[in-house]
Amino acid sequence: MKKRNGYRISAVFLSVLLLVGLLGPGGMKAEAAFEVNASAAILIDAETGQILYEKNSEKQLGVASMSKMMTEYLLLEAVKAGKVSFEDTYQVSDYVYTVSQDRSLSNVPLRAGETYNIKELYEAMTIYSANAATIAIAEKIAGSEAEFVKLMNKKAKELGLEQYKFVNSTGLNNKDLKGNHSTGGEADENMMSGRDVATLAYRLLKDYPEVLETASIPKKKFREGTDDEIAMENWNWMLPSLVFEYEGMTGLKTGTTDFAGYCFTGTAERNGQKLIGVVMDAQSTDGAGSYNARFVEMKKLLDHGFNQFERHEIAKAGSQLKGAETLPVQKGKENEVNIQTKSAVAILAPKSSNAKYKADVVLNRSDLNANKELTAPVEKGKVVGSVVVKDEKGQEVPFLKAAADTQVETAEKIEKANWFVLSMRAVGGGIADGWNWIVDKVTGWF
Structure with missing residues (x-):
């Protein structure tokens, strides 16, 4: 449902009266004043990628260990492709061993030359943000962290990220890598915009929702019953049983460095409504950053989403939108074909107002001839366009650029005459x- 350049069917709108809140330029805002104390923040609907709130979301900032969401993505992708298994083993390199011994960083102790399986390294990375374990995973997938960083930047482009720079797999400042950094300068670290962080989290949950099975674990022991046993408490203190417990919290990743400040990507679900929030360089009311501040500001952000917005279905799957019921067909047994929505058209809208919304069909230019017709034969289920939702002022409801559109497809097969x-x-x-x-x-x- 994001904006597309394409042939727009003039006067093709589905007007729907919704009980919603006041609209602000560039996004949807509820009546009450709302501000997040952070250098950047964004809140999205995890189902559709709809943007509910944003502040400085296009500015590139440090992301610290939120970078590990990309490492998680690449690992889960490799597992799905059969290139890596969670049962595979990894033998600790000198580089990984050296980093693992720095307990001022988030780490589980790894023994030089010792063998670990990928699952326990993945759990250490995802639950405890263990940095050496993350580098180990990078080496397992790509042979070296330097080659893995190339994969990170390549995947970022594929996922539609725009303001990003990855120089290592962990999000640490390069100076913390004990002279082993191979990308960027001595003081460089990973950077992304708030929108890019939200996009990465959105795609991670869409493509590999199983990540939450691990990210939602509040506490676990690493190598329980061995001499290397260590208690891992999730740095996401908003999970159940932890100090900032928040109803419905499911994940996802914290991050902290001197450069990035206190950052957090939080995911939560209540009554079937799923949200993703991002705060970057969170601060308390006195302007000081702290571990607590990122959870206080995340609570504020998620409360805003759950309390101020509700889901409204504009059109069901298989619906024909008024004024856009058909497309002309050239050389077909029939002169036109019925078109319909492939999936439901829905938005999260602010509560308690009388704003109207319209669904606008945008056709794929590449599928039409010079006379704006399809050419037979036409298969049933052929995607011919997408849906854009607009408010009563003609402004599009904002979505992440990488979010999937609600598609419009042909409802029947038209054979060639x-x-x-x-x-x-x-x-x-x-x-x-x-x-x-x-x-x-x-x-x-x-």
Whole structure:
């Protein structure tokens, strides 16, 4: 449902009266004043990618360990493709060992030359933000962290991120890598915009929702029952049983460095409504950053989403939108084909107002001929366009650029007409044209 450049069917709107809140330029805002104390913040609907709130969301900032969402994505992608298994083993390199011994960083102790399985390294990374374990995963997937960083930047482009720079797999400042950094300068670290962080989280949950099975674990022991046992408490203190417990919290990733400040990507679900919030460089009311501040500001952000917005279905799956029920077809047994929504059209709208919304169909130019027709044969279920939702002022409801559109598809199959039918149409058209010429001439005589 994001904006597309394409042929727009004029005057094709589905007007729907919704009980919603006041609209502000660039986004949807409820009546009450709302501000997040952070250098950047964004709140989105995890189902659709709709943007509910944003502050400085296009500014590139440090992301610290929120970077590990990209490492998680690449690992889960590799597992799905069969390139890596959670049962695979990894032997600790000198680099990984050296980083793991720095307990001022978030780490589980790893022994030099010891073998660990990928699952326990993944749990250490996802639950405890263990940095050496993250580098180990990078080495397992790509052979070296330097090669893994190339994959991170490549995947960022594929996912539609725009303001990003990855220089390592962890989000640490390069100076913390004990002289082993291979990308960027000594003081560099990973950077992204708030929108990019939200987009990465959105795609991670869409493509690999199983990440929450691990990210939602509040506490776990690493190598329980061994000499290396260590208690891992999730840095997401908003999970159940932890100090900032928040109803419905499911994940996802914190991050803290001197450069990035206190950052957090939080995911939560209540009554079937799923939200993703991002705060970057969160501060308390006195302007100081702290661990607590990122959870206080995240609570404020998620409360805003759950309390001020509700889901409204504008059109069901398989609906024909008024004024856009059909498309003309050239050379078909029928001259037109019915078109319909492939999935439901829905938005999260602010509560308690009388704003109206419209659904606008945007057709794919590449599927149409010069006369804006489809050409037979046309298969059933062919995607011919998408839906854009607008408010009563004509402004589009904002979505992440990488969010999936609600598509418009053909509702039936149209076969190509045979040569005889096409010939008769051509003859008929010629007769009609000739008759029109005669009428025009005779009329001119009088």
